[in-house]
Amino acid sequence: MQVFTCPFCGPRDETEFHFAAEAGKERPQPAEETSDADWADYLYFNDAPRGPAREVWVHVTCGEFFLMTRDTVTRAVSEVAPLPGRGE
Ligand SMILES: [Zn+2]
Structure with a gap:
């Protein structure tokens, strides 16, 4: 855990x-001119890098979204921060 x-x-x-x-x-x-293929790419396909990755996570208990930088190989978290404009 x-x-x-x-x-x-x-x-x-x-x-x-x-x-x-x-x-x-x-x-x-603009959204109304975006093809279905481009929407699918945006919504469902990620780079999924090996190593450090900057991601948006949600803490379900409080409902807040925030930035997390973690290593996808070692699972070590190096940074967490509020989304820009959210402050702490
Ligand atoms: Zn929280």
Whole structure:
């Protein structure tokens, strides 16, 4: 079992968190001119790098989304931070 740290609540059991998205993905614009294939690529396909990855996670208990940088090989978390504009 791993412990993740919510920037708002502090350390909690990993079962309280869910992966939400890769951080920094560009939403296709304009939406009404985006093809189904481009939407599918944006919604369902991730880079899934080996090593450090910057991701958006949600702490289900408080409902807050935040940034987590973790190593996908070692599972070590190097940074957690609120999403830009959310503050701490
Ligand atoms: Zn929380």
